[in-house]
Amino acid sequence: xxxxSQPLAAQAxxxxxxxxxxxxxxxxxxxxxxxxxxxxxxxIGGDAFAMVWDGSRLRGLNAxxxxxxxxxxxxxxxxxxxxxxxxxxxxxxxxxxxxxxSSLSGEYGSIPFxxxxxxxxxYASQGFFVSPGVAQKWAxxxxxxxxxxxxxxxxxxxxxxxxxxxxxxxPELAETLRRVAGSHGQDFYExxxxxxxxxxAADCGAxxxxxxxxxxxxxxxxxxxxxxxxxxxFEMPPNGQGLVALYAxxxxxxxxxxGFDPDSAMALHLQIEAIKLAFAHVAPLLGDPRNxxxxxxxxLSAARVARAAALIDPDRAxxxxxxxxxxxxxxYLAAGDASGMMVSFIxxxxxxxxxxxxxxxxxxxxxxxxxxxxxxxxxxxxxxxxARPFHTILPGFLRRDNGAMAAFGAxxxxxQPQGHVQLVARLAGYGQNPQAIVDAPRFKxxxxxxxxxEPGFNEHTKQKLAALGHEVTAQKTSTWDxxxxxxxxxxxxxxxxxxxxxxxxxVAVS
Numbered sequence: 001x002x003x004x005s006q007p008l009a010a011q012a013x014x015x016x017x018x019x020x021x022x023x024x025x026x027x028x029x030x031x032x033x034x035x036x037x038x039x040x041x042x043x044i045g046g047d048a049f050a051m052v053w054d055g056s057r058l059r060g061l062n063a064x065x066x067x068x069x070x071x072x073x074x075x076x077x078x079x080x081x082x083x084x085x086x087x088x089x090x091x092x093x094x095x096x097x098x099x100x101x102s103s104l105s106g107e108y109g110s111i112p113f114x115x116x117x118x119x120x121x122x123y124a125s126q127g128f129f130v131s132p133g134v135a136q137k138w139a140x141x142x143x144x145x146x147x148x149x150x151x152x153x154x155x156x157x158x159x160x161x162x163x164x165x166x167x168x169x170x171p172e173l174a175e176t177l178r179r180v181a182g183s184h185g186q187d188f189y190e191x192x193x194x195x196x197x198x199x200x201a202a203d204c205g206a207x208x209x210x211x212x213x214x215x216x217x218x219x220x221x222x223x224x225x226x227x228x229x230x231x232x233x234f235e236m237p238p239n240g241q242g243l244v245a246l247y248a249x250x251x252x253x254x255x256x257x258x259g260f261d262p263d264s265a266m267a268l269h270l271q272i273e274a275i276k277l278a279f280a281h282v283a284p285l286l287g288d289p290r291n292x293x294x295x296x297x298x299x300l301s302a303a304r305v306a307r308a309a310a311l312i313d314p315d316r317a318x319x320x321x322x323x324x325x326x327x328x329x330x331x332y333l334a335a336g337d338a339s340g341m342m343v344s345f346i347x348x349x350x351x352x353x354x355x356x357x358x359x360x361x362x363x364x365x366x367x368x369x370x371x372x373x374x375x376x377x378x379x380x381x382x383x384x385x386x387a388r389p390f391h392t393i394l395p396g397f398l399r400r401d402n403g404a405m406a407a408f409g410a411x412x413x414x415x416q417p418q419g420h421v422q423l424v425a426r427l428a429g430y431g432q433n434p435q436a437i438v439d440a441p442r443f444k445x446x447x448x449x450x451x452x453x454e455p456g457f458n459e460h461t462k463q464k465l466a467a468l469g470h471e472v473t474a475q476k477t478s479t480w481d482x483x484x485x486x487x488x489x490x491x492x493x494x495x496x497x498x499x500x501x502x503x504x505x506x507v508a509v510s
Contacts, residue, residue, distance in 0.1 A: 005332060011506070025111050039365060045365050047348060052104070062219045067094075071384065084374070093369045114182060135163055151365075223397070228428050236395065239391050241325070248271075272445055286390055326413050326414065329350070333409075443457075449469060449470055
């Protein structure tokens with residue numbers, strides 16, 4: 001089974017499974033296609049994280065890129081008014097997505113790497129029909145990014161964003177993918193593609209260099225975990241924000257949310273307060289692990305979590321001084337094969353297309369992950385040469401005491417850890433099935449006492465939350481700001497998949 005936010009990507013992964021590939025092969029093929037057909041949220045100029053369950057062990061892969069070696073915090077602050085820019089060359093870090101594909105394939109793949117990219121190359125060269133969600137996001141970003149280097153020529157060739165059902169071709173991207181496929185990814189970091197990226201950076205006076213690209217490596221890592229009820233939840237360690245989700249779930253494990261209806265005000269109130277505490281207590285301490293004062297074990301210690309849980313007042317909402325990160329664009333996919341191997345994979349250019357900078361002759365839209373750096377010299381997320389920025393994207397994985405396992409994700413910047421908490425609460429706290437969880441209405445915590453509710457919660461719930469002190473905004477329609485949530489669960493040798501109607505998602509099964 002393959003679950004992805006694009007039907008063509010899910011089908012590409014399934015095609016690989018049907019032709020002898022394993023779950024890792026399928027995930028790479030799906031990731032390559034989704035980089036072509038959903039450029040509004042990811043691409044080969046972005047970053048990725050992955051988790052792989054190989055049947056006996058769960059491993060994490062950090063394929064996020066680093067700041068150029070020429071980066072200078074003081075110069076950046078002076079040039080941009082004391083703030084990290086969100087667009088343009090100054091927001092660009094080394095792209096890591098290709099290293100994720102090549103590392104996954106090299107470690108676990110069972111069929112040749114070039115075969116995994118065939119579908120992506122086909123859709124780039126021959127074109128694809130633009131799906132509804134992608135068309136919407138394309139149009140929303142067109143005006144803001146049209147002035148960025150080479151963006152309009154590549155992504156607005158007719159002067160505007162493509163419409164729903166329009167065929168969009170990317171011949172330059174197809175050629176880049178052919179070079180990537182033939183070199184097992186090496187061309188992207190050390191070959192002609194790398195030289196094109198570095199040369200354009202030099203022409204624009206940017207910091208990214210050929211040496212920065214050649215030095216990039218994806219890293220295999222141990223994953224973190226926390227228990228909620230009968231479920232062990234796994235997240236990636238920093239520089240991602242997985243600790244935010246784990247901290248909130250560890251707090252909730254001290255509270256009896258199962259004593260309340262899943263859509264009731266009290267169930268939401270306890271989750272909201274736990275999430276706010278996690279954003280307040282943990283998020284400001286995250287960044288490149290080399291620059292963090294606290295380690296992950298300390299942040300998840302039982303004593304620390306217990307003290308945090310004691311701060312929650314069941315009778316009123318509290319402003320804990322939390323500051324969630326911005327909303328951003330991301331794609332999530334998961335794959336599972338007949339042997340039980342499972343992959344949880346997330347890929348992103350950060351804010352939609354990313355920096356807006358597109359490298360000529362390549363079709364590569366470069367990410368703006370540099371916007372996740374801080375210009376505070378004391379911040380663990382501070383800009384420094386070779387540092388990895390704070391990342392919002394996080395793939396999830398869980399294992400229940402009954403033997404069930406699930407790969408899951410919930411895209412959308414600050415919503416991602418919140419989505420993980422809501423998903424796990426419904427699964428382990430209330431026993432809901434994957435599709436019911438994905439279909440259920442969601443909430444989103446903002447700064448202070450502000451909470452946004454999706455349609456679907458009843459008036460009594462809204463009124464009760466307001467009576468507890470929450471500043472409630474009830475949306476009339478669902479938006480992408482509530483994430484794209486997908487689940488791939490395996491139990492008793494069978495897969496169950498859930499897709500999100502808020503996106504163009506699809507479950508492909510053989």
